[in-house]
Each structure stands twice: as structure tokens, then as C-alpha cells.
Amino acid sequence: MRHLLSVVVSVYNEEEALAQFYQVTEGILNTISWDYELVFVNDGSRDQSLSILNRLADSNPKVKVVSFSRNFGHEAAMIAGIDYSQGDGIICMDADLQHPPACIPEIIRRFEAGYEVINMVRTKNESAGWFKNMASSAFYKLINALSDVKFESNASDFFAISRNVAAVLKENYREKVRFLRGYVQNVGFPKTTIEYEARARVAGESKYSIRKLFKFSINTILCFSDLPLKLGIYSGIIVGFLGLLVMLETIYEWAVKGTPNGYATIVVLLCFMFAMLFVIVGII
Ligand code: UDP
Ligand code: MG
Numbered sequence: 001m002r003h004l005l006s007v008v009v010s011v012y013n014e015e016e017a018l019a020q021f022y023q024v025t026e027g028i029l030n031t032i033s034w035d036y037e038l039v040f041v042n043d044g045s046r047d048q049s050l051s052i053l054n055r056l057a058d059s060n061p062k063v064k065v066v067s068f069s070r071n072f073g074h075e076a077a078m079i080a081g082i083d084y085s086q087g088d089g090i091i092c093m094d095a096d097l098q099h100p101p102a103c104i105p106e107i108i109r110r111f112e113a114g115y116e117v118i119n120m121v122r123t124k125n126e127s128a129g130w131f132k133n134m135a136s137s138a139f140y141k142l143i144n145a146l147s148d149v150k151f152e153s154n155a156s157d158f159f160a161i162s163r164n165v166a167a168v169l170k171e172n173y174r175e176k177v178r179f180l181r182g183y184v185q186n187v188g189f190p191k192t193t194i195e196y197e198a199r200a201r202v203a204g205e206s207k208y209s210i211r212k213l214f215k216f217s218i219n220t221i222l223c224f225s226d227l228p229l230k231l232g233i234y235s236g237i238i239v240g241f242l243g244l245l246v247m248l249e250t251i252y253e254w255a256v257k258g259t260p261n262g263y264a265t266i267v268v269l270l271c272f273m274f275a276m277l278f279v280i281v282g283i284i
Helices: 015-029 049-059 074-084 100-114 130-146 163-172 179-186 210-224 226-259 262-283
Strands: 004-011 035-042 063-067 089-094 119-125 153-160 191-198
Touching: 004 015, 004 100, 004 130, 004 226, 015 035, 015 049, 015 100, 035 049, 035 074, 035 262, 049 063, 049 163, 063 074, 074 089, 074 153, 074 262, 089 100, 089 163, 100 119, 100 153, 100 191, 119 179, 130 210, 153 163, 226 262
Parallel strands: 004 035, 004 089, 035 063, 119 191
Antiparallel strands: 089 153, 119 153
16 A cells, blocks of 8 residues: 655645645655645634635645634644644645755655654755844754753754654643644654755745744743743752851851941841742742
8 A cells, every 4th residue: 555645734824825835745746656645734814825725625635624713823733734644654844835845755765764753954044034043043052951852953843753753742742832843853763854945935924923933932941941940949049058158257247346247137037038938939
């Protein structure tokens, strides 16, 4: 029996890009040795995306459409697409052709070579401005410093996984706040990377605002790092140490000058009280 490849594409207000995306992608999917299904997840688009997708599904039975009642975000859309997919291999990609479908044959070769997680690593990102590029690399530095789990710094939400990995994601990674590309890198299984150049978007504009990206980064750090939780204990230790210094200095003054320093006594007390408080909050 022929293997089945599922291509999961999340779509949010992509009416200008869809026709071209479909044309290019379908062209390539028809040349590979695997059978395919093209799973579009409409993430509550408010433009004509859904009707365009439905028309594609009518004309080609290999096109499937999953549609959300409102915008739930790119991550939720990819998860839904993975849940829905039947393939032996699943590729997640964007609808704006920034993730070149030309990589698909190479992905198939890697699947056939036995790899189960294929990370697509961007070598160049033409459309993201310097700010997004800088923010993105700062984000990966920060999360790698804060978290025990290590992230590929140029990972994108362009990746491919086997049916086994998809099963693990379906069963065991059901948190509400997710960072899919992080999970994919940390589920185990034979893993490989393919490099690609992210070209400029074919049409329309980016659906990820800086605000959305910021929220997403904060969530990810809270999910993958326990530093925020331990902040209380660390503050407690630092404040307690400060208190100790001031106390030593007070004892010294008292011993040398013979007069206790009332101001210092209050600072010492405050430091110890706060230290205790922070440590207890940290434990809680
Ligand atoms: N997208 C989505 N829901 C959203 C935002 C984006 O499904 O809330 C989709 C979008 O249609 C595209 C992909 O996610 O297929 C990546 O978005 P975009 O190209 O806007 O992000 P960028 O490439 O600029 O980071
Ligand atoms: Mg894009």
C-alpha cells in the first residue's frame, strides 16, 4: 500500500495567498511517490478564505477543511490539523509560501530513511524585519538560558513528524498553552534537520502582530522554565543575605562606638521579614 502524507496548513485571512499556495503545493504533491491529503485548518478567518477552501475541497477530494468557529491562534490550528490527519507522515506549514513546498520531496526521503522528527531550519528570513529577527533570536537565547529543555534557535513552525510522534502529541501534550515546535523537538525519536530559506510572503501581510508574539513568548517561558516559580525563593535568599550584611555592620558599630544604630536595626528586621516572606511564597 502507498504511504500517505498529510500536509497541515493553518489559514487565517489568507484569501490573497491561497490560490497560489494550492497551485504550487498540489503541483509538488502530485510528483511524490506517496499519496497525500491536504488538510487546511481555517482559524476563524474573516475574509473569503473559507469559501475558497471549500471550493478547493469540492474540486479535489484530497483536500480536507477543518474550520474553527473563531480565531484560536496558529498553534491551536496546527494541533487540530495534526489531530485530524491520517497520514504516516505529517508536515505542518504556513499558507503564505514562506515555507517552500519544494522541500517536500526531501522530507519524504528523510521519512523513508527512518527519521521521525524533521525540523526545518531557516537559514534566512526575507520578510521579517530586523526587529522580528532580533526579537526572535533574543527569545531563543532567553528560553535556552531559562529552561532545561533545549530549543533549536532557528526552528520554525515548519516541521514534519511521523505518525508515532503525532500519536504522542495527541495523547500526552494536551496543555492549553502550547509551544508546538518546542514539543516536537523534545519528544525523542530519530530526528533530523533540513535547511530552507524563508522567502517573503506571496501575498497579504503577516498575521502575527508584535503583541501576539510577545504574549506567545511569555507563555512559552512560563511553560518551559520554572525560574518564575523560584523567583520568590531566590529573592528571599538575596534579601536575607543583605540583612545579614547590615546586621554584621550594626554589631560592629555597636561594638566599636558603643551606640546601637536604630536605623540599621529596622533595616535588618525588614530584610529578615521579607526574606522569610519571599521564601515561603516561593515554596507555596
Ligand atoms: N495563522 C493562523 N492563525 C493566526 C495567525 C496566523 O492560523 O492567528 C496562520 C497564517 O495564516 C499563516 C501562518 O499561521 O499560514 C503563519 O502566519 P504569518 O505568515 O502571518 O506569520 P509570520 O510568517 O509573519 O511569522
Ligand atoms: Mg508568514
